[in-house]
Amino acid sequence: MTLLPCCTMEEGLNYPEPSLWPYAEEDLEEPKVMSLERFIQNFSSGGKGEDKKDCLECRLVGGLGCIGIGCYIAAQARGTKGVNYGGLMCLITRLVTSSKSSVFLSTRGIIMEQDTLLEALKQCLVPPCVHGNDRPITDSDFEDYKSVIDDQIALASKEFLSSTSTIHLRDDVISTLVVVCGQHSTQSPWTTDVSVALCQEIFDSFASGFYEQNERTVFQEPKFMKKSLILLRPHLLSTTFKCNPAAVIAYSWILKKMQSPFLGECLSDLLPSALIISDDFEPQNIKIGFDCLHHIIENVALERLKYFGQDEVIVDALKKSLYQTDPEIVASQLPCYVALMRKYLQHSTSLKANQFDDVIKTVLFNMYVENKYQIRRIYATNIPAMIEARGPGVIRHLSMLFKVLSEYALEPTTTVEALKALGQMNKVPKFKTFYFLFHNFI
Secondary structure (H helix, E strand, C coil), rough: CCCCCCCCCCCCCCCCCCHHCCHHHHHHHHHEEEEHHHHHHHHHHCCCCCCCCCHHHHHHHCCCCHHHHHHHHHHHHHHHCCHHHHHHHHHHHHHHHCCHHHHHHHHHHHHHHHHHHHHHCCCCCCCCCCCCCCCCCCHHHHHHHHHHHHHHHHHHHHHHHCCCCCCCCCCHHHHHHHHHHHHHHCCCCCHHHHHHHHHHHHHHHHHHHHHHHHCCCHHCCHHCCCCHHHHHHHHHCCHHHCCHHHHHHHHHHHHHHHHCCCHHHHHHHHHHHHHHHHHCCHHHHHHHHHHHHHHHHHHHHHHHHHHHHHHHHHHHHCCEEEEEEEEHHHHHHHHHHHHHHHHHHHHHCCCCCCHHHHHHHHHCCCCEEECHHHHHHHHHHHHHHHHHHHHHHHHHHHHHHHHHHHHHHHHCHHHHHHHHHHHHHHCCHEEEEEEHHHHHHH
16 A cells, blocks of 8 residues: 655655655655644644644654654754755654664554554455345355354454554554444354454453553544444445444444443434434334434433434434334333433423323323233333323323223233332322322222
8 A cells, every 4th residue: 555645755855765765756746834833733743733644754753752853943943934844754764764764664564564454354344235125134144254254353353463553553443443343243143153252352452452542442532433433324324224234233332332422422423324224114123223212312412412403303213113013112112202201301390291292192092902911011111211201291191091000000910010100100299199099099
């Protein structure tokens, strides 16, 4: 891979040892002048200034402290307003080559090391399933991949563990590593026991070194998470996510590792994929989408959710599945409503109707007509939290609540949950009188 300099050198420069410099002379442009402040900023940040560029020259400047300080003092002594960066690089190159280029060769070795690791990780990415849009995926769709993945991940693990710069990995290497580990984070049709264990080992080693260096986890760095999500984005479109189930799993894994307040900084990169995945006909995908939406609601402030009406989009997505009868979907959907109500109605004492009353009315109706014990149990488990989240306003649904809870309280499989709901109603101040009458009634 040819690296082009972002900070060029003077034209016609004669290198003492041209073979040690990786750029062709025709690649070199006119010298750029950089202010002292900008030069020192690049130097002090290890070669990453305001423009966030990261090139070989910048890393050399960041690493060769004595040379950088010497250049700064020399420029200051001349009283110049700017530093000819090309001239500085000429000086650095000659000093490096005069000392047998040990530092330069070490830097180039690190770059080649990381390129090799990146290529090894790319070979571990799960390929698309061509039949994903036609039918549910099966183990046979990934037989070819599974036959080689253990060796591929073992090679990537060897490259990673033998690397001398695992703490200072490039952004593209980190984002690819996170995606690969996410794809192999759980047992799936494309994983093996070996691949899951090796990816866990790689990520644990990386996470440990990253935390020691930065005093925070990689999931607390929105920059790296955004790059990982950008890498996944082409595989999570409405037309592609069905063919890329591994990308869905990786996305879900990354999302659930992120917590408040860091998740909110990536909301625009996270929310669309969760909405797309939940808008499907396969229960498994709907469940994954709702679980992701629930995690987003729990870890993003209401004010940020309201930006551009994103909260309304979430409510509309949930309403589409209000009449679903699949147990997994119902169990994933109801906590989303409860979490939203808690954020909207926190400390509310108003009895006025709001957008959640229609949802509660539909849920209570579904509870009343449902005859499957498993789903009735799920409804009964979630209704106490829904009563608590709605607060005093739940009195608007008194009639239907009496009817539903009286039936559920008499059913052995849901008695405990119904009594918990009654106990929760008793905690609502304006409900105590009604609870006393209802308790005597049953």
